[in-house]
Amino acid sequence: MKPRLIKEGIFWMGSLDWDRRLFDALIPLPDGTTYNAYLVQGQDKTVLFDTVDIPLVSEILDQLQDVERIDYVVSHHAEPDHSGGVPAILEKYPDAKAICTEKCKAMLIDRFEIPEGRFQTVVDGETMDLGGRTLEFLHTPWVHWPETMVTYMKEDGILFSCDLFGSHIASTDLFVRDKARVYEAAKRYYAEIMMPFAKLIAKHLERLAPYDIRLIAPSHGSLYDEPAFILDAYREWVSGKPHNLVVIPYVSMHGSTRMMVECLTDELVQRGVGVMRFDLSEVDIGKLAMALVDAATVVIATPTVLTGPHPKALYAAALANLIRPKAKYASIIGSYGWGTKVVDQVAAALPNLKVEILPPVLGKGIPKMEEKKALSEMADQIAERHQEL
Structure with missing residues (x-):
């Protein structure tokens, strides 16, 4: 698919994997999945948030063919379905740096043998000015690996949440429209991947509560332009009482x-x-x-x-x-x-x-x-x- 405009200077990129039916040789994918990446252009710097799974890297490279410069590629999570395209992006843009946590850096070097000089690590709460757009990097360990983080973009109220709030579902809906279908897919995703870390997720939800989140952009599934829909669901799944x-x-x-x-x-x-x-x-x-x-x-x-x-x-x-x-x-x-x-x-x-x-x-x-x-x-x-x- 071609890049899709979210708002001025912000684009969805990535792949819709309609036919995949198994993840990690374990998890059923009855509705396929998506690998979401996001291109954000500030007045001074351009950032790509995450990439796609290794077999689909050519798709994101096609989407970037008219993008002359990328300054940073943010790797929220080292798992190959998100970071599989990082080496190719760094090769295409030789001046770009990979931004991630220190733990993520070590994992990416282990997995892809990326030269250490291509990284710029960020500490929890560190900010970056793109020129009119401010990024804040929030470490969210064990959602669902120890190296993960999310990014909040202040001026636009966007949370780039990586696996948090994701759903394995292939859909042409850029934003959530069929709430019943997405709810089931997101609950399945939570149950299979996130539930072991419920107590930690509860703390991350509490930390995110003061932020003015107007849009959640996960790395799998549609974007939430009504964030309360998924935030309320997660609060119930994580902290609600068991049912009868x-x-x-x-x-x-x-x-x-x-x-x-x-x-x-x-x-x-x-x-x-x-x-x-x-x-x-x-x-x-x-x-x-x-x-x-x-x-x-x-x-x-x-x-x-x-x-x-x-x-x-x-x-x-x-x-x-x-x-x-x-x-x-x-x-x-x-x-x-x-x-x-x-x-x-x-x-x-x-x-x-x-x-x-x-x-x-x-x-x-x-x-x-x-x-x-x-x-x-x-x-x-x-x-x-x-x-x-």
Whole structure:
């Protein structure tokens, strides 16, 4: 695509990756993604904020063909989907400097072997005058790597936020127009990438609160010309209370565990507790992660495979442990044939979750009256605890 005018002297550049369906060999991209870069022209200096992923560098070079001078290329984050074009930009503009944090500089040298003399590092809160446009560089470590920062442009009220507030979605809408679609994509992005750092993000949101932010320009997805839309969403995802919701990731080989899941679901619904179930044999992990943003309780349901949990149940436990949802309670249900160590192994896979483990329910073969009663009691315990949220 050709550069797109945001306002006088400020242009969107980058790539729309319509067909990409997997990120980091892990994260599903049902709607593709975008790699956003931004060209800002001051009276004295011209800056490019971020670039694109390595396979698409030729696109941003085409967009820059009529730009005679770039003084700085800001690398907010060293990950190649943002910094993949930095070496090519520095080659095209031999007088340009790469601006980044000290940690980012080290990562870019490691990844791209950029000469050290091409860098200009900035400290937290440092400002730069482009001539009529003032940049303030704000370090935001662990959003979502340790070297990241964002940039605030004072006169225009623009926050160049890199991955913060991003959404994996390919769209020709320069600004957010389909709010429902963007909300879901942004929540998926938060769940999969940002949720492990929720406490740090809360502090960054607090720091950004006094700034007059009139436009948020992330490195993935559409721009927010109504910043409250995404700021309010992040405040809820990061700091809001868990919902009256139980998420049940499950896998069932011969139907017994599924019967237990159906029994628990019915008992919970009768008590006014919401339930979201995910069949791990064909789950979209993004959907599961999104549900975990809101869940107060997680119940992992698994059959026993050679005395241990099904590998896909362990995968779900590992995912929950990795992204660290704000759930308050967790438990395990499942079936076995002759012996099981499911509870110990699943619980051991959840060290990062600060949850109360409710008494598990395991049954030999299909659930009998004893297991059904225990599932009913589990539903009672969950409903009582959810009233305290």
